[in-house]
Amino acid sequence: MTGYPVLSVTTFLPLVGAAAILLFGGGRRARWMALATTLATLAVSMPLYTGFDKSSSALQFVESAHWIPAWNIAYSMGVDGISLPFIFLSTLLSVLCVSVSWTAVQTKPREFYAALLVAETAMIGLFAASNLFLFFVFWELIVVPIFLLVGVWGGPGRVFASVKFLIFTLAGSVLMLVGMIALQKAAGTLDFRALALAREQLDPTTQGWLFAAFLAAFAVKVPMFPVHTWLPNAHTEAPTAGSVILAGILLKMGAYGFLRVSLPILPEGVQLFLTPMLVLSAVAIVYGAYVTLVQTDVKRLIAYSSVSHMGFVTLGIFTLDQSGVEGAILQMINHGIISAALFLCVGMIYERTHTREIKDYGGVAKLAPVYSTMLAFFCLAATGFPGLNSFVGEFLIVSGAFKTQVWLGAAAVWGVALGTAYMVWLFYRMVMGKPNPGLEGLKLELNARELATLAPLALLALCLGLYPELVLSYLRVPVAELLAFRGLQ
Amino acid sequence: MRGPSAADLSLLVPELILVVAVLVLMLLARRIRQGQVATVGTVIAALTAGIAASQALSWGTISGFSGMFVLDGYSQFFKLLIAATLLLATLLSVGRRSDDGVPRGDYHVLLLLAATGMMISVSAVDLIPLYLALELMTICSYILVGIRVERPASNEAAIKYFLLGSFASALLLFGISLTYGLTGTTAYEGIASALYSRGLVSQPFLLVAIGLVVGGLAFKIAAVPFHAWAPDAYQGATAPVAAFLAAGSKAAGLAALGRVLIVAFGTETALLSPIIVGLAGLSLLVGSVLALSQTDMKRLLAYSSIAHAGYALLGLVAGTPAGVSATMTYAFFYVFMTLGAFGVVIALGARGEQLDGFQGLAAQRPAVAAVMLVFLLSLTGFPPTAGFVAKFGVITSAVQAGHIVLAILAVGCSVITAFVYMRVAVLMYMSNTVAPAPARFPLAVTAALAVAALVTLVGGVLPAGLMSWAVSP
16 A cells, blocks of 8 residues: 555645646646646556455545534545546546647636646546545536636637536536435435445335436436437537547546446435436437437537447446446446547647538548548447457447347447447548548648557557456456345345 | 623623724714725724634623623624624725715724624524614615715615615514514513413414514515515615625624524424525525526626525524524625625726626636636535535525425526526636726735635635534524
8 A cells, every 4th residue: 555645645636736737837837737737646546556456345545534524424535446447537538638738728728727637636536535425526526627618718609518518517416416415314424335335224215206316417417318418519619628528537427426326325216217217328329329420510420429329338337237337337438538539539630620520621541641540540449349449348238238128239239330330431521532622731640749649548449449357357346236236126 | 670780791892892993983083084094993893803702602601681682602603704794895895985985984984883783683682682783784784875975876775775674674673562462572582481381373473473573684684575675775885885785784684583583483483484485485586587687796696695595594494403503604605705706896896897897807817707706606506615515504404304395496596596607707708808907906805805715715625613613592
């Protein structure tokens, strides 16, 4: 073990960095300070992975301190195998966000990097929190920096997109607030582990209502059909770094909430809502894929593809099957890697062409071979190409779905087929063929910094595709414990 | 009955400090040519009164003046808060009055006297001194609102405030007389024991009496339907006076209401609860919905303060000590975030009084915009600001009392108010049109903003200390 509280240091180091940037980060210093902070955060989090015991389902790296005794709320942090991969993803993507914004962000760099780092604190903290109150604090904390990132540094429709994002997420999370308070009233605690032990005291009706209250918050963040409409706006208008955080981490928060709150604490509620959840997931997969097909804006296309992909995740979770849930969590990581990489790719070329319309591209392969190779790689990964990461996740989810209901598996397979169609078609229209005359004279090829930004994600996609145990080995024990309630029914 | 003794006077130390300051300023009023003298005097008085009040926080309960006046944790908590309100409002008044032709000495005398009234009202355990103290506060407030005599808007606001205020005072007085008729006493403890022993629950007169007393007090906190004065009074008054009213009048009113409900009518929860639920629900709904369409910052903050009265009342719905503690915490944090938001309005001068004046502020004054953002987030109830802790506490007490629908209404209204507050944030951060840069503002205003922002942030992260002070009577 190490001599410092790893989780707290990892969580709050970015916040310290944000304060330092606001105070001393004038001019070009801001981006260097942000890079140093994100790298340092990644470095201090390393003991989490070296010192973690995968064979235990207990919380590890536990920290606890008195906080608000009047409400029986402690400051308590801890990770298990489910939360750990997300902390890694958050710290990694934050570094890449700074890197991709290096030259793209010219206005108010100080505030930009500060907001980015506050968002990083919120992301890490959410996955490290081991009680619901703290979870909620970080859940809400991330809304403000994203609101600013989209609204200040976004595209032409940024103000509408940011306000829509804020109102949607807030409308969901206030119901979670009431649910949380009602849960505390019923169970007397907000600690995740203690709540899971106290779940027997909650009668099925209460659990149903509580599930609905938490569902409002989680469904908006995932986002599930039909509350996904904020996502295309926000993703499209956000600056690249904002899209990366939204697609890479923020969407995972909702699904993580299902795993952390709904499944272990409200199993009866889960049973009550099982069918609607599965149907909504299947609808999201298929509907999301069809809507993706007809998009003409690259970022909007990737945004809608997220609706479809997150449908796979919720489908996997609510199969309540070991392989389905493992696949869902693996797929959350995969989607975090791939959609982040795709948004990075789009952001990099947008910085040169200033257009997001697919018809303004074409023949990029001839102008920027390295860029096209990277894009091809990530498009393939997104389609679930064997040997790359999404394949494993989708396979596990589909096999879990077939075990539950055949038609669910069929819907999922249909979604995979459509996913291949829209990704390949996007690639075809952007990269293949004769170069679009509008692109003549532009220097489209990636520079070393951009290549270095994409390389870690490409490497991860490949490693997880060839050896998914890298993540799955963390999941096995906690997921088995998570699903233990099925045996009791 | 014996007269007050020296021991009784020792309970009045914070009030006496303010009264001494009033007398000194009145004597010197004609000599005061420089605004700083009056400001410094008021600041010193507020600080010493605050320190005196905080010294007595843990003294336990001491009563005096023949059981009409009490010094306990509850009263000292609110006296500290009122002293802080006075301090910040005084700091925010610096550099503004000379432009408006307001007599410097008189202005501070009125602020001090109003604060004295507030302080006495939170210690009153008898309806008669409560009424007198609240009248002292309110009458000073009327004059403060109309202090810019040459301005028609200011006069109009003062007259509206005065008419509605007199009506509310009459309600309160009528309620007091009915209560006296029913119970034979005006002392809180006496009322409680009379109600307990005689079992007057069924008497419709009692409902009327309680309704009138609560209605009179609801006027002071601008709860719907006793809210109509607030937007006009705030708009017509100078911004520092509006800030003082929004914070101080609400804190004193909540303190009085909390004590009356818990101590005097504590046995009548079944009668009281629907009244408070109605006041809270209406205030939440009306305040947040009407705030949506406001373009004048002071009116916007007025409607926001009405909605916040609704939130604060959620704590009183249950009629439990825990609920009253939640309301106390709410009142404390509300005062600082509201004074902070008004402080930014004041700092921006004439520009800050209009919503459009916030356009492009982040580019011109990043620090002011950031501080405003903190206050707006806190007013919305975002963690980790104090507004979230406050809101969590009162909603918890509503849920504990079984009012789930009210709790859902409350959080639904916080989405509406989020839209209101974030509109200001959008203008500050995301607007391209930029108004001319605001003038520099005095150091005192900076200090007030810093104090308010510090309390809002630290209170949100580490609320435990404050919450341990917030003990119900």
